Amino acid sequence: MQLINRPGLEQVTEPSPSSVVLATRDLSKAYGRGKRRFEAVNQVSLTLHRGEVLAFLGPNGAGKTTTIKMISGLVRPDRGQVRVVGEDPHRSARALRNIGAVLEGNRNLYWRLTPEENLEYFGVLRQVPRKIAHRRGLELLARFGLEEKRRTPVQNLSRGMQQKVAIAVSLIHNPQLLLLDEPTLGLDVEASETVKTLVRQIAKEGRAILLTTHQLDVAEELSDRVAIIRRGRMITQQSTESLLREFSDSAYRLEVDGVPTETQRVAIARLGGHVDGQSITYAGTSEGLYALLAALQPLPLMSVQRDRADLTQVFLKLVQDNQEPTS
Ligand SMILES: Nc1ncnc2c1ncn2[C@@H]1O[C@H](COP(=O)(O)OP(=O)(O)OP(=O)(O)O)[C@@H](O)[C@H]1O
Protein backbone atom coordinates (compact mmCIF):
# COMPACT_ATOMS: atom_id res chain seq x y z
CA MET A 1 0.00 0.00 0.00
CA GLN A 2 1.22 3.49 -0.69
CA LEU A 3 -0.15 6.81 0.44
CA ILE A 4 -0.54 9.47 -2.17
CA ASN A 5 -1.64 13.07 -2.01
CA ARG A 6 -3.97 14.38 -4.63
CA PRO A 7 -4.51 18.12 -4.87
CA GLY A 8 -7.95 19.08 -3.61
CA LEU A 9 -8.67 15.61 -2.33
CA GLU A 10 -8.15 13.98 1.00
CA GLN A 11 -5.25 11.63 1.34
CA VAL A 12 -6.19 8.29 -0.15
CA THR A 13 -4.62 4.89 0.09
CA GLU A 14 -3.84 3.33 -3.26
CA PRO A 15 -2.97 -0.33 -3.46
CA SER A 16 0.37 -0.97 -5.12
CA PRO A 17 0.29 -2.76 -8.49
CA SER A 18 2.02 -5.82 -7.01
CA SER A 19 -1.01 -6.46 -4.83
CA VAL A 20 -3.22 -7.15 -7.85
CA VAL A 21 -4.70 -10.64 -7.54
CA LEU A 22 -7.21 -10.51 -10.38
CA ALA A 23 -7.16 -8.43 -13.53
CA THR A 24 -9.53 -8.93 -16.43
CA ARG A 25 -9.36 -6.84 -19.56
CA ASP A 26 -12.18 -6.42 -22.05
CA LEU A 27 -13.63 -9.85 -21.29
CA SER A 28 -16.37 -10.64 -23.79
CA LYS A 29 -18.62 -13.61 -24.44
CA ALA A 30 -21.50 -13.94 -26.88
CA TYR A 31 -24.13 -16.66 -26.90
CA GLY A 32 -26.50 -17.72 -29.68
CA ARG A 33 -26.16 -17.48 -33.43
CA GLY A 34 -27.37 -15.23 -36.20
CA LYS A 35 -30.22 -13.00 -35.11
CA ARG A 36 -30.26 -14.65 -31.69
CA ARG A 37 -26.62 -13.81 -31.02
CA PHE A 38 -26.13 -11.48 -28.07
CA GLU A 39 -23.25 -10.32 -25.95
CA ALA A 40 -23.75 -11.85 -22.49
CA VAL A 41 -20.53 -10.14 -21.35
CA ASN A 42 -19.17 -7.17 -23.22
CA GLN A 43 -15.68 -5.78 -22.57
CA VAL A 44 -15.63 -6.25 -18.84
CA SER A 45 -12.48 -5.10 -17.09
CA LEU A 46 -12.10 -5.76 -13.38
CA THR A 47 -9.26 -5.37 -10.93
CA LEU A 48 -9.08 -6.91 -7.49
CA HIS A 49 -6.34 -6.49 -4.90
CA ARG A 50 -5.15 -8.52 -1.93
CA GLY A 51 -7.46 -8.29 1.06
CA GLU A 52 -10.18 -6.62 -0.95
CA VAL A 53 -13.85 -7.53 -1.35
CA LEU A 54 -15.35 -6.47 -4.66
CA ALA A 55 -19.15 -6.64 -4.86
CA PHE A 56 -19.99 -7.57 -8.45
CA LEU A 57 -23.59 -6.49 -8.87
CA GLY A 58 -26.17 -6.42 -11.61
CA PRO A 59 -29.76 -7.37 -12.42
CA ASN A 60 -30.68 -10.96 -13.37
CA GLY A 61 -29.04 -11.98 -16.60
CA ALA A 62 -26.52 -9.11 -16.48
CA GLY A 63 -23.58 -11.45 -17.08
CA LYS A 64 -22.15 -11.91 -13.57
CA THR A 65 -22.04 -15.71 -13.52
CA THR A 66 -20.72 -15.83 -17.08
CA THR A 67 -17.92 -13.44 -16.07
CA ILE A 68 -17.09 -15.56 -13.01
CA LYS A 69 -17.01 -18.68 -15.16
CA MET A 70 -14.57 -16.98 -17.54
CA ILE A 71 -12.39 -15.95 -14.61
CA SER A 72 -12.37 -19.47 -13.17
CA GLY A 73 -11.47 -21.08 -16.48
CA LEU A 74 -14.85 -22.79 -17.01
CA VAL A 75 -16.02 -20.71 -19.97
CA ARG A 76 -13.61 -19.57 -22.65
CA PRO A 77 -13.88 -15.86 -23.44
CA ASP A 78 -14.42 -14.81 -27.07
CA ARG A 79 -12.17 -11.83 -26.50
CA GLY A 80 -10.19 -10.22 -23.72
CA GLN A 81 -7.99 -11.70 -21.04
CA VAL A 82 -7.92 -12.88 -17.45
CA ARG A 83 -4.91 -12.78 -15.15
CA VAL A 84 -4.90 -14.36 -11.73
CA VAL A 85 -1.72 -13.41 -9.89
CA GLY A 86 -0.28 -12.62 -13.29
CA GLU A 87 -1.26 -15.90 -14.99
CA ASP A 88 -3.96 -16.99 -17.38
CA PRO A 89 -6.32 -19.60 -15.88
CA HIS A 90 -7.12 -20.83 -19.38
CA ARG A 91 -3.48 -21.82 -19.87
CA SER A 92 -1.79 -22.15 -16.53
CA ALA A 93 -2.48 -24.72 -13.83
CA ARG A 94 -0.81 -22.39 -11.35
CA ALA A 95 -3.44 -19.75 -11.98
CA LEU A 96 -6.14 -22.35 -11.34
CA ARG A 97 -4.50 -23.33 -8.06
CA ASN A 98 -4.92 -19.74 -6.95
CA ILE A 99 -8.67 -19.71 -7.52
CA GLY A 100 -11.31 -20.92 -5.11
CA ALA A 101 -14.89 -20.72 -6.32
CA VAL A 102 -18.35 -21.26 -4.93
CA LEU A 103 -20.63 -21.11 -7.93
CA GLU A 104 -24.41 -20.88 -8.06
CA GLY A 105 -26.12 -23.87 -6.48
CA ASN A 106 -23.13 -25.36 -4.57
CA ARG A 107 -22.01 -27.44 -7.47
CA ASN A 108 -18.56 -27.76 -5.97
CA LEU A 109 -19.63 -30.47 -3.52
CA TYR A 110 -20.33 -34.18 -3.71
CA TRP A 111 -23.61 -34.57 -1.90
CA ARG A 112 -23.11 -38.19 -0.91
CA LEU A 113 -19.70 -37.56 0.62
CA THR A 114 -19.22 -36.10 4.09
CA PRO A 115 -17.64 -32.65 4.63
CA GLU A 116 -14.40 -34.35 5.69
CA GLU A 117 -14.35 -36.48 2.52
CA ASN A 118 -15.26 -33.55 0.28
CA LEU A 119 -12.41 -31.47 1.69
CA GLU A 120 -9.89 -34.26 1.26
CA TYR A 121 -11.14 -35.18 -2.21
CA PHE A 122 -11.06 -31.63 -3.58
CA GLY A 123 -7.75 -30.92 -1.85
CA VAL A 124 -6.12 -33.88 -3.60
CA LEU A 125 -7.79 -32.87 -6.88
CA ARG A 126 -6.07 -29.51 -6.51
CA GLN A 127 -2.75 -31.13 -5.85
CA VAL A 128 -2.61 -30.78 -2.09
CA PRO A 129 -0.92 -33.88 -0.59
CA ARG A 130 -3.56 -36.08 1.03
CA LYS A 131 -2.24 -35.73 4.59
CA ILE A 132 -2.08 -31.96 4.34
CA ALA A 133 -5.54 -31.84 2.75
CA HIS A 134 -6.87 -33.90 5.64
CA ARG A 135 -5.27 -31.69 8.28
CA ARG A 136 -6.30 -28.45 6.60
CA GLY A 137 -9.79 -29.85 6.11
CA LEU A 138 -10.14 -30.49 9.84
CA GLU A 139 -8.86 -26.99 10.60
CA LEU A 140 -11.37 -25.46 8.22
CA LEU A 141 -14.21 -27.53 9.65
CA ALA A 142 -13.27 -26.40 13.16
CA ARG A 143 -13.07 -22.82 12.07
CA PHE A 144 -16.45 -22.98 10.36
CA GLY A 145 -18.06 -24.68 13.38
CA LEU A 146 -18.71 -27.92 11.49
CA GLU A 147 -16.67 -30.40 13.52
CA GLU A 148 -19.74 -32.25 14.77
CA LYS A 149 -21.06 -32.68 11.25
CA ARG A 150 -17.83 -33.72 9.66
CA ARG A 151 -19.04 -37.29 9.08
CA THR A 152 -22.59 -36.48 7.98
CA PRO A 153 -23.21 -36.72 4.22
CA VAL A 154 -23.52 -33.23 2.77
CA GLN A 155 -27.02 -34.01 1.47
CA ASN A 156 -28.21 -34.36 5.08
CA LEU A 157 -26.87 -30.98 6.19
CA SER A 158 -28.91 -27.80 6.37
CA ARG A 159 -28.59 -25.29 3.52
CA GLY A 160 -26.48 -22.94 5.66
CA MET A 161 -24.13 -25.77 6.68
CA GLN A 162 -23.81 -26.87 3.06
CA GLN A 163 -22.88 -23.35 2.13
CA LYS A 164 -20.20 -23.26 4.81
CA VAL A 165 -18.81 -26.60 3.59
CA ALA A 166 -18.78 -25.20 0.04
CA ILE A 167 -16.74 -22.20 1.19
CA ALA A 168 -14.41 -24.44 3.21
CA VAL A 169 -13.84 -26.63 0.13
CA SER A 170 -13.08 -23.56 -1.97
CA LEU A 171 -10.29 -22.69 0.49
CA ILE A 172 -8.69 -26.13 0.85
CA HIS A 173 -5.85 -25.37 -1.56
CA ASN A 174 -5.17 -21.97 0.00
CA PRO A 175 -6.07 -19.85 -3.06
CA GLN A 176 -5.43 -16.11 -3.25
CA LEU A 177 -8.64 -15.40 -5.13
CA LEU A 178 -12.07 -16.45 -3.94
CA LEU A 179 -15.08 -16.22 -6.26
CA LEU A 180 -18.40 -16.30 -4.42
CA ASP A 181 -21.54 -16.36 -6.53
CA GLU A 182 -24.50 -15.50 -4.27
CA PRO A 183 -23.10 -17.08 -1.11
CA THR A 184 -26.00 -15.97 1.11
CA LEU A 185 -28.83 -16.97 -1.24
CA GLY A 186 -31.57 -18.81 0.63
CA LEU A 187 -29.84 -18.61 3.99
CA ASP A 188 -31.63 -17.55 7.17
CA VAL A 189 -30.52 -14.45 9.05
CA GLU A 190 -28.14 -16.28 11.34
CA ALA A 191 -26.49 -18.37 8.62
CA SER A 192 -26.17 -15.22 6.47
CA GLU A 193 -24.43 -13.45 9.34
CA THR A 194 -22.02 -16.38 9.73
CA VAL A 195 -21.19 -16.34 6.03
CA LYS A 196 -20.67 -12.57 6.18
CA THR A 197 -18.29 -12.94 9.12
CA LEU A 198 -16.39 -15.64 7.24
CA VAL A 199 -16.08 -13.46 4.14
CA ARG A 200 -14.65 -10.67 6.26
CA GLN A 201 -12.15 -12.99 7.94
CA ILE A 202 -11.07 -14.52 4.65
CA ALA A 203 -10.41 -11.07 3.18
CA LYS A 204 -8.48 -10.12 6.31
CA GLU A 205 -6.15 -13.04 5.68
CA GLY A 206 -5.13 -11.18 2.54
CA ARG A 207 -7.21 -13.05 -0.01
CA ALA A 208 -9.14 -11.18 -2.69
CA ILE A 209 -12.87 -11.86 -2.89
CA LEU A 210 -15.20 -11.35 -5.81
CA LEU A 211 -18.73 -11.49 -4.44
CA THR A 212 -21.96 -11.44 -6.38
CA THR A 213 -25.21 -10.96 -4.54
CA HIS A 214 -28.66 -9.51 -5.00
CA GLN A 215 -28.73 -8.64 -1.30
CA LEU A 216 -27.46 -5.10 -1.60
CA ASP A 217 -27.27 -4.58 2.16
CA VAL A 218 -24.85 -7.52 2.30
CA ALA A 219 -22.84 -5.98 -0.55
CA GLU A 220 -22.79 -2.60 1.17
CA GLU A 221 -21.62 -4.12 4.43
CA LEU A 222 -18.91 -6.34 3.02
CA SER A 223 -17.43 -4.63 0.01
CA ASP A 224 -14.51 -2.28 -0.33
CA ARG A 225 -15.39 -1.67 -3.95
CA VAL A 226 -18.43 -2.13 -6.13
CA ALA A 227 -18.64 -3.04 -9.81
CA ILE A 228 -22.06 -2.83 -11.46
CA ILE A 229 -22.82 -4.62 -14.71
CA ARG A 230 -25.93 -4.32 -16.85
CA ARG A 231 -26.65 -6.26 -20.04
CA GLY A 232 -23.05 -7.41 -20.11
CA ARG A 233 -21.54 -3.95 -19.83
CA MET A 234 -19.88 -2.37 -16.85
CA ILE A 235 -21.68 0.72 -15.63
CA THR A 236 -19.39 1.69 -12.78
CA GLN A 237 -16.49 0.39 -10.74
CA GLN A 238 -15.34 2.33 -7.70
CA SER A 239 -14.93 2.27 -3.96
CA THR A 240 -18.19 1.59 -2.12
CA GLU A 241 -17.58 4.57 0.13
CA SER A 242 -16.98 7.03 -2.72
CA LEU A 243 -19.97 5.72 -4.67
CA LEU A 244 -22.26 6.20 -1.68
CA ARG A 245 -20.71 9.58 -0.93
CA GLU A 246 -21.10 10.74 -4.52
CA PHE A 247 -24.81 10.07 -4.31
CA SER A 248 -25.10 11.31 -0.74
CA ASP A 249 -23.53 14.66 -1.64
CA SER A 250 -26.71 15.77 -3.31
CA ALA A 251 -29.23 14.28 -0.90
CA TYR A 252 -30.62 16.22 2.08
CA ARG A 253 -33.12 15.74 4.86
CA LEU A 254 -34.72 18.83 6.41
CA GLU A 255 -36.76 18.96 9.58
CA VAL A 256 -39.15 21.85 10.20
CA ASP A 257 -41.20 22.78 13.26
CA GLY A 258 -44.72 22.41 11.88
CA VAL A 259 -46.40 20.84 8.89
CA PRO A 260 -45.99 22.58 5.51
CA THR A 261 -49.20 24.02 4.02
CA GLU A 262 -50.69 22.74 0.77
CA THR A 263 -49.19 25.72 -1.14
CA GLN A 264 -45.78 24.95 0.35
CA ARG A 265 -46.11 21.27 -0.54
CA VAL A 266 -46.83 22.12 -4.15
CA ALA A 267 -43.85 24.51 -4.30
CA ILE A 268 -41.56 21.89 -2.70
CA ALA A 269 -42.75 19.17 -5.07
CA ARG A 270 -42.04 21.48 -8.00
CA LEU A 271 -38.48 21.87 -6.75
CA GLY A 272 -38.12 18.09 -6.58
CA GLY A 273 -38.54 17.76 -2.80
CA HIS A 274 -40.73 15.29 -0.96
CA VAL A 275 -42.69 16.12 2.20
CA ASP A 276 -43.30 13.49 4.85
CA GLY A 277 -44.91 15.09 7.91
CA GLN A 278 -42.33 17.52 9.30
CA SER A 279 -39.48 16.06 7.22
CA ILE A 280 -38.55 17.03 3.71
CA THR A 281 -36.17 14.97 1.60
CA TYR A 282 -34.52 16.49 -1.39
CA ALA A 283 -31.80 15.49 -3.86
CA GLY A 284 -30.40 18.13 -6.17
CA THR A 285 -28.26 21.25 -6.45
CA SER A 286 -27.52 23.66 -3.59
CA GLU A 287 -29.39 26.43 -5.48
CA GLY A 288 -32.43 24.17 -5.42
CA LEU A 289 -31.92 23.61 -1.72
CA TYR A 290 -31.95 27.39 -1.05
CA ALA A 291 -35.10 27.77 -3.13
CA LEU A 292 -36.66 25.00 -1.08
CA LEU A 293 -35.67 26.71 2.18
CA ALA A 294 -37.26 29.93 0.92
CA ALA A 295 -40.45 28.06 0.07
CA LEU A 296 -40.63 26.68 3.61
CA GLN A 297 -40.65 30.10 5.25
CA PRO A 298 -41.90 31.12 7.75
CA LEU A 299 -41.82 27.61 9.26
CA PRO A 300 -38.93 27.38 11.76
CA LEU A 301 -36.12 25.17 10.42
CA MET A 302 -34.93 22.61 12.98
CA SER A 303 -32.17 20.84 11.03
CA VAL A 304 -30.66 20.22 7.62
CA GLN A 305 -28.69 17.04 7.17
CA ARG A 306 -27.00 15.28 4.35
CA ASP A 307 -29.06 12.18 3.72
CA ARG A 308 -26.72 9.27 3.21
CA ALA A 309 -27.68 7.22 0.18
CA ASP A 310 -27.66 3.44 0.54
CA LEU A 311 -26.44 0.98 -2.05
CA THR A 312 -29.99 -0.04 -3.02
CA GLN A 313 -30.90 3.56 -4.00
CA VAL A 314 -27.62 4.00 -5.87
CA PHE A 315 -27.95 0.67 -7.66
CA LEU A 316 -31.53 1.36 -8.79
CA LYS A 317 -30.64 4.83 -9.98
CA LEU A 318 -27.57 3.68 -11.90
CA VAL A 319 -29.31 0.73 -13.49
CA GLN A 320 -32.28 2.90 -14.55
CA ASP A 321 -30.08 5.73 -15.85
CA ASN A 322 -28.27 3.22 -18.03
CA GLN A 323 -31.43 1.81 -19.57
CA GLU A 324 -31.07 1.61 -23.32
CA PRO A 325 -34.05 2.89 -25.27
CA THR A 326 -36.09 -0.08 -26.40
CA SER A 327 -36.32 -0.30 -30.16
N1 LIG B 1 -24.59 -21.50 -21.68
C1 LIG B 1 -25.37 -20.51 -22.09
N2 LIG B 1 -25.97 -20.52 -23.29
C2 LIG B 1 -26.74 -19.50 -23.73
N3 LIG B 1 -26.98 -18.39 -23.02
C3 LIG B 1 -26.40 -18.32 -21.80
C4 LIG B 1 -25.57 -19.35 -21.27
N4 LIG B 1 -25.13 -18.97 -20.05
C5 LIG B 1 -25.67 -17.76 -19.83
N5 LIG B 1 -26.43 -17.37 -20.86
C6 LIG B 1 -27.15 -16.09 -20.97
O1 LIG B 1 -26.24 -15.04 -20.70
C7 LIG B 1 -26.88 -14.00 -19.99
C8 LIG B 1 -26.10 -13.74 -18.72
O2 LIG B 1 -26.30 -14.81 -17.82
P1 LIG B 1 -25.58 -14.91 -16.40
O3 LIG B 1 -25.93 -16.21 -15.81
O4 LIG B 1 -24.15 -14.58 -16.56
O5 LIG B 1 -26.31 -13.72 -15.61
P2 LIG B 1 -26.21 -13.30 -14.08
O6 LIG B 1 -25.80 -11.88 -14.05
O7 LIG B 1 -25.38 -14.28 -13.33
O8 LIG B 1 -27.73 -13.38 -13.63
P3 LIG B 1 -28.40 -13.84 -12.22
O9 LIG B 1 -28.38 -12.62 -11.36
O10 LIG B 1 -29.80 -14.19 -12.64
O11 LIG B 1 -27.64 -14.99 -11.68
C9 LIG B 1 -28.33 -14.45 -19.76
O12 LIG B 1 -29.11 -13.86 -20.76
C10 LIG B 1 -28.24 -15.96 -19.94
O13 LIG B 1 -29.45 -16.48 -20.41
Ligand SMILES: [Mg+2]
Ligand atom coordinates in the same frame (compact mmCIF):
# COMPACT_ATOMS: atom_id res chain seq x y z
MG1 LIG C 1 -25.74 -15.57 -11.80
